[in-house]
Amino acid sequence: MLLAVAILWGSSYVFAKLTVQAGMHSGLINACRGTMCVIAGYLLFFKKINKINRKDIKLGLLMGTINFLGYYLQTDALRYTTPAKNAFLTTLYIAVAPLILWLVWHERPQRKTYFAITLAIIGMAIITNVTSGGLHFQYGDLLTLVSTIFWALQLIYFGKYAPQVSSPWVVIFMIGLCQGVYGWITVLLTERSTLGQVHWLQALVPLAILAIGVTFLAQGMQITAQAYTDATSAGLILMLESFFASVFSVILGYDPLTPRLVVGGIILLLANAIMQVDLRQLPFFKKKSA
Template identity: 35%
Template sequence: MTITRSIANALLLLTAVFWGSASVVIKIALDANASPGFINFFRGFLFALLILIFFYKKIVKMTFKDFKIGLIAGFLNFGGYITQTIGVQYTTPSNSSFIAATYVVVIPFIAWAIYGKKLQLKSFVSIFFCLLGMTILTGIVNESLTINIGDSYSFICALFYAATIVYLSYGVKSTDVSIVAFMLAVVQTIGGLFICTFMEPGKLTEIEWSHAIVPLLYIGIICSFVGQTLQVLAQKHTSATSAGLIMMLEGVFGSVFSVAFGFDTFTVKLVIGGILIMLSIMVMELDFKQILIKNKEQLRKY
């Protein structure tokens, strides 16, 4: 099946739904005493195992170039995952989603600095509406803005995510999706195991498995295997800025799931913020030059 830009963006929207639920599910796992390192090890291991089962023939044909590309993507991706997981320990899922989603501001500049992608005026307009929507969504404008350790980790996560999105959009065009996904999983598994072993000793015995196992399986299968594979596949067929704006809906879905699970309360700000974010995506996706040209052609006919 030929993947058009529209299909790719639809897949990214589905990914945003999965990732929007991730903050809440991670929070549930953390409340069951699963540590950040172990959560990342478990989801990475399950992710890698599923990739091997479904794409074994492609994985064994990995070249050194594929390995190098996947390794870079893996380090960037793991940096985002581990800082997000740590950050959720000290802040609400909704707040974590908002701060992590600010990666959309950084993406066009990274793409411009590294790959020479021209900055468009509509990118700034779209980013403005996106940030305004996310700000209203979380109610930060009505509160004294204080940055705690959880917020700080979430912001570092945003920087890693921005770099990952740009790299996946422009740096992995020649590498098979399954190979990149496998390397993301391997790096996450090794990184999570290292942190779990050397920085979180004795934490395994404290896990309440009856409450932790379902969230851990969901994170590994849905958020990592399904979501990450769809992300890598889709980003080969759309721009980094478009991908970032669509995936920024993760914050909207994160707030929805947070309300549904009782971590936050529903407010009008959720609706207004969501509308502004949808508007920002429309601004980014519409080709205004083509619309103007078509309108002029229509006027000439009459």
């Protein structure tokens, strides 16, 4: 189930890029996908959703707001960068999460965190080509980096608070509701002039896939599946999201298969793997300690 989630998440970067190419801006994309998610969620799980309580609403609004901000920034970044670069930079949230836990919840990170973050920065520098570009990011890269803060917060809140709600599908319903409401507010305030540029027929299919397959199905599967596996296994499987995103992006011609993309991506994946694996349990380190 988690492998299917990683594939769905990986494909989402390409589908989001297709909606952007169809003339949709980030607010409209999130408004439509949130609305579709709410409709699908209620039709399938209306009995559970009808039993929603005050705690569900409170936690759902919090997680839905964080999710919208992450998606909005990440999707808007696709107007200025490629799906593979967007996906790889997004994986930094796994390195950012321990820092937020330290600063906000006072949970001190392990020593390996510093090494992993250093590796991640090196990989990020290679992918974004800052070494030859005067040490500055493209605008899309910067937006993606800011979005990692919200993805890290979502990872933390999903782990700490999602189990407290009455049903995982209630959380997904609230996430879709926040996406829809915040998205339509964004459209009314900032994107009304762009509505005439949208090719609706071109955007409809990728938009439906994003709404049903990614916002609704994948996140519901993630919350459900993590109850049946340990955090390390789940993290390593979900980390394949960026790998599948790059595969789809290269196959569809959005990114060339360059050494910079491969090397930088491998370094970022290695950094994330170090964050997820308990090195003390590996045979090499066990022998050393013995």
